[in-house]
Amino acid sequence: xxxxxxxxxxxxxxxxxxxxxxxxxxxxxxxxxxxxxxxxxxxxxxxxxxxxxxxxxxxxxxxxxxxxxxxxxxxxxxxxxxxxxxxxxxxxxxxxxxxxxxxxxxxxxxxxxxxxxxxxxxxxxxxxxxxxxxxxxxxxxxxxxxxxxxxxxxxxxxxxxxxxxxxxxxxxxxxxxxxxxxxxxxxxxxxxxxxxxxxxxxxxxxxxxxxxxxxxxxxxxxxxxxxxxxxxxxxxxxxxxxxxxxxxxxxxxxxxxxxxxxxxxxxxxxxxxxxxxxxxxxxxxxxxxxxxxxxxxxxxxxxxxxxxxxxxxxxxxxxxxxxxxxxxxxxxxxxxxxxxxxxxxxxxxxxxxxxxxxxxxxxxxxxxxxxxxxxxxxxxxxxxxxxxxxxxxxxxxxxxxxxxxxxxxxxxxxxxxxxxxxxxxxxxxxxxxxxxxxxxxxxxxxxxxxxxxxxxxxxxxxxxxxxxxxxxxxxxxxxxxxxxxxxxxxxxxxxxxxxxxxxxxxxxxxxxxxxxxxxxxxxxxxxxxxxxxxxxxxxxxxxxxxxxxxxxxxxxxxxxxxxxxxxxxxxxxxxxxxxxxxxxxxxxxxxxxxxxxxxxxxxxxxxxxxxxxxxxxxxxxxxxxxxxxxxxxxxxxxxxxxxxxxxxxxxxxxxxxxxxxxxxxxxxxxxxxxxxxxxxxxxxxxxxxxx
DNA sequence: AGCACGCCGACT
DNA sequence: GTCGGCGTGCTC
Numbered sequence: 001x002x003x004x005x006x007x008x009x010x011x012x013x014x015x016x017x018x019x020x021x022x023x024x025x026x027x028x029x030x031x032x033x034x035x036x037x038x039x040x041x042x043x044x045x046x047x048x049x050x051x052x053x054x055x056x057x058x059x060x061x062x063x064x065x066x067x068x069x070x071x072x073x074x075x076x077x078x079x080x081x082x083x084x085x086x087x088x089x090x091x092x093x094x095x096x097x098x099x100x101x102x103x104x105x106x107x108x109x110x111x112x113x114x115x116x117x118x119x120x121x122x123x124x125x126x127x128x129x130x131x132x133x134x135x136x137x138x139x140x141x142x143x144x145x146x147x148x149x150x151x152x153x154x155x156x157x158x159x160x161x162x163x164x165x166x167x168x169x170x171x172x173x174x175x176x177x178x179x180x181x182x183x184x185x186x187x188x189x190x191x192x193x194x195x196x197x198x199x200x201x202x203x204x205x206x207x208x209x210x211x212x213x214x215x216x217x218x219x220x221x222x223x224x225x226x227x228x229x230x231x232x233x234x235x236x237x238x239x240x241x242x243x244x245x246x247x248x249x250x251x252x253x254x255x256x257x258x259x260x261x262x263x264x265x266x267x268x269x270x271x272x273x274x275x276x277x278x279x280x281x282x283x284x285x286x287x288x289x290x291x292x293x294x295x296x297x298x299x300x301x302x303x304x305x306x307x308x309x310x311x312x313x314x315x316x317x318x319x320x321x322x323x324x325x326x327x328x329x330x331x332x333x334x335x336x337x338x339x340x341x342x343x344x345x346x347x348x349x350x351x352x353x354x355x356x357x358x359x360x361x362x363x364x365x366x367x368x369x370x371x372x373x374x375x376x377x378x379x380x381x382x383x384x385x386x387x388x389x390x391x392x393x394x395x396x397x398x399x400x401x402x403x404x405x406x407x408x409x410x411x412x413x414x415x416x417x418x419x420x421x422x423x424x425x426x427x428x429x430x431x432x433x434x435x436x437x438x439x440x441x442x443x444x445x446x447x448x449x450x451x452x453x454x455x456x457x458x459x460x461x462x463x464x465x466x467x468x469x470x471x472x473x474x475x476x477x478x479x480x481x482x483x484x485x486x487x488x489x490x491x492x493x494x495x496x497x498x499x500x501x502x503x504x505x506x507x508x509x510x511x512x513x514x515x516x517x518x519x520x521x522x523x524x525x526x527x528x529x530x531x532x533x534x535x536x537x538x539x540x541x542x543x544x545x546x547x548x549x550x551x552x553x554x555x556x557x558x559x560x561x562x563x564x565x566x567x568x569x570x571x572x573x574x575x576x577x578x579x580x581x582x583x584x585x586x587x588x589x590x591x592x593x594x595x596x597x598x599x600x601x602x603x604x605x606x607x608x609x610x611x612x613x614x615x616x617x618x619x620x621x622x623x624x625x626x627x628x629x630x631x632x633x634x635x636x637x638x639x640x641x642x643x644x645x646x647x648x649x650x651x652x653x654x655x656x657x658x659x660x661x662x663x664x665x666x667x668x669x670x671x672x673x674x675x676x677x678x679x680x681x682x683x684x685x686x687x688x689x690x691x
Numbered sequence: 692a693g694c695a696c697g698c699c700g701a702c703t
Numbered sequence: 704g705t706c707g708g709c710g711t712g713c714t715c
Contacts, residue, residue, distance in 0.1 A: 015714080016692055025715040044714040045694065063715050100692090 007032045009069065010059065011041055011050040012099035018670035022097050023060060024053050029069040036078030038110070040071040047071075049111040051102050054084060075119045076110075077244065083260045086294050090258075095662050095684050096283045104282060105258035109236040121236065126222070128246040133220040135188065139181060144173075148182050148325040153189075155323060156301050165296045170272075170317055171305040173327025174570070175538025176334055179305045180210070182327070183268050184217050186303060191221060191248050195265025195300075199251045200287055202274035203499065204229045205476055210270070211251055218249065226252030226259055254279060254287030257294065267295040271499075272304040272313060273531055275689050284685045307538065307572070308531035311583065312590040314576045337509065337540040337550040339568040341559040357444060357452045362510055362553050366490060369508050370460055374549075375483070376490045376508040378449065379536050383466040383494055384408035385448045386441030389416065389427070393436035404639040409441050410468070411448070421641035449512065450492045463488035465497045498536040509540045510553035518561055521636070522690045523588050526563055530575050533567055589687070593655040595662060596685040597648045599632075606678040607646035608632045613675070614682075615648060617668055623661040627652040643680060649691055662686070 006028035015021040027041050027050075037052040047070050087105070091098045103111060113121065141149070152169055159166040173179050187197040199214070201207055204227045214223055224238035224247040241247035243260040250259050254277050269277070269288050277288040288304070295302035304313055304322070316322040330336070342359045350356040358366070369376045388406035389398040398407045400418035407416040409427060417424045430437045441448070450464045463483060470476040480501055483491055491497065491506075517529035533554070540550040554564060566575035584591045597614060601607035611632035618624050630649040638645055652658040666684060673679060 011715080013715090014692075019692080019714085021692095021714050023715095027715065041715080043693090046714085048693095060715095066715060 010053045010055045012053045012102045013048050013050040014100050014103040017097035018667050026066050027069050028066050034078045038073040038076050039069050041069055042067050073115050073118050075122055079260055080262055082298055090285055090290055094283050094285050094686050095666055101283050107236040107239040109232040125240055144327045144329055145178050145182050149185050151325050152186055152301060165299040166301045168292050168302045168322045170309055170313060170322050170324045171303050172324050174307040176330040177327035178331045186266055190265035195263045196261045197249050197266040199268040200256055200291060201270050202276035204253055214249055222247045223249040226256040257287040257290045264298055265300055267291050267302040270305045273306045273308055273310040278689050308534045311527055311579055315590040336570045337537050337552040339552045341564055342555045343559040344555055344557045357449055359555055370489055374507040375505045377506050377539055378492045378510050378512055380446050380449050380512045381494050382445040383468050384445040385411035387443040389439050390442045391431035391436050391439045394434040396431050396433040402642045405637050420637055446492050453490055460489045463491045465493040495532055498532055503539050506540050507550040509536050512555055515556055518558055530563055592651050592653055593658045594688055595650045595658055596688040599646050599682045600643045600680040602678045604644040606676055607644050610676040610679050611646055611648045613672055614669055618665045621664050623664040626654060626657040627661045
C-alpha cells in the first residue's frame, strides 16, 4: 500500500446506538493503523477519543464525507484482539454500541489525555518486577484444598490436550473453608508460568483485605487494584500496568472484568453469587458471566467461589457444564453454628404499650454471651430508626413528595430521608396534615434496634454498622477494627456486615426480622436471603474453641418454611433443588432467558404508552416467535425523583431467540420515541436481577 | 450523547 | 432590546 493512499479505518467512538452514528465510523489516515490503537477523531464540531476497530466484513456504505484521524496516541500499545472480542461480545449481548462500551470501560483519564500527556504518564510507571523472589512459607493445605487444586490442574491439562477451553470450576465452600488459599495457590502457578491472574470481588470494601493477603504471599510481584474508589490518576496507572503486562495480579470489582490483560492465565470470581457483579446502569453487564465468557474464549481456567452459588451456576454444575470442587471442612476445625428458629407466633403477646424487638430466649442467649465475654451480631436489613412515621389522628404517613416510597425517620439527626432520591427534611414536631403532636415511628431499623438493645442489655457496648455509620473514607475499616479489638459486645448491622468480614470472637448471629424476603414478589428474594443467612452464619464459630457454642438465631413467623429447614441443616443443595424445581415450573431463570424494557417518563401513561407501542412493533416481527412479551407494569418503586417508571418483561426458553428479537427490534424503538412526547429515556436490561 | 440552531417569553 | 427555555437536527 502506497504511503500516499489514504487508508480507510473503522473507528469505535462513544456515540449512542440506534442513532445515525451509532455504529463504527469511517475515518482516513495516511497509513494503516493496527486495530486497538487509541486515536482522537473529529465528530461534528468536537474532537472525541476513539479506538481503531476491526473492519467489519460488510462495512456500511461509505458516507459522503470521510474525515481524517486527528491524532494517533500510539505510545499506548493497541488493545489486543482478545480484549476487542470481549467488548464486541458484551456490546452485542447487552445491546449497546461497540464504541459506547469500549470507551466507557477504559479508565476515564485515558480518554482525556493527548499524546504528550500520555507519554509522560507511561514514562512514570514502574518497570516490571525482576525475577520472582522466594515465596514466603505457605500454610499446609488440607485434603479438600489439595484435591481442588489437583482437579484444577487436571482440567487445565485435559482441556489443553483436547484443544478445548477448561470447564469453569465452582469452588463450593462455606465461610472459613479456605477458598482464598486455593486462589493463592492457583495464582502462584499462573505467575510462575509468566502469566497474569485476574481476581474479581463483589465490593470495594472487600478489596483491601484480599489485596493484603495477595501482597503478603507474593512479595515483589506487581499487584494492582481496579475499582471506582481509586483516584482517576491511580486508576489509569493501575490499568496501564495491567495493559502493559507489568502487573501480574489484578484485583478488582466488576469493572475490572474489562481490564486489558495481554497474558491472562487465570480468572477468579469470589462470591460469584453476589448481585453486585451485575452493573445496574448504562451497559447492564454481569461481570461474572463476562468473566466466564472471557476465560472460555481465551482458554484459561475460571474459578467461581461461593458458599451459596447463584442458581444459574448451580444448574450448570448439575448439567455437567461446570465442575464442582467441594470444600466442606472449616479450616482449624470450626463448625457451622447451630441454627435455632424462634417461632414469633408462639410468643406471649407483649404487654400494652410494649414492643418486642427480641424474643426472651434470644435475649437470654445474648446475656449469656455478654457474661462469657463473647460477641454477638444482630442482622436487620433496614437502616434508619423507623421506616415510616405515622399520625394516629389523621393517618398521615411520611411519604416522599418525589417518590412512591416512605421517607425513613433518622433519629440521630432528626430527619426524614428518602432512601431513593435523597430528599431530606427535618422531622416535623407535629403532623403536617392535622397538627396532631402524636406522630409515631412505625417499624424498626438498625438505629432503633441499637437503642432498644442499650436498654435491654444495660452496660453492654452496642455497635452499629450500616451505610449511615460508615459514610466517608475509612469509616467502615474503623468500625470493623473496633469490633476486632473487642470494643463492642453486640454489633447491629445491615447486610453489609455479613459480607466477607472475618469476626473471630462472634459466637452468636441473629436475623431479627428476615421474613419479608419469604413472600417478596422478587423471584430471587429467597435465594438472596439464603445466601445472606449462610454468609452471616459463617461469621460465627470460625474458631474451633468456640465453635461448639456458636449459634445462629432466626426470628420468624414461618418457622416451618422449607428455606429455614434447609438452612438449619446447612444444606445448600436441598435449598437449591427446591428453588430450581420452582423456577422450572414457573419458567424462570435459569430455565428461561429474560430481558426487561424500561421506560422513564413524566407520567406513567406516557411510559406505558411507549412500552405498549414497542410491544406492538415487536409482535409484528418474525423474530418474536418463541418470545413472550408481558404487559407493561410499574416496578416496585414506580416514581423516583418525580420520574415515573414502567417496565415490560420479555421471556423465552431460548436465549438465542431472545437475542435475535432484541437485535431486530431495538433499532426501531429509536424512531418510535418521536411519537411519545414526555418520554425521558428507555433502556433494555438483559438478564435482569429483579423483575 | 453533545452541540448547534432557532424560535418564543420575560427581565435589566 | 438580549438572555435563556428546550424542541429539532446533525455528527464518519
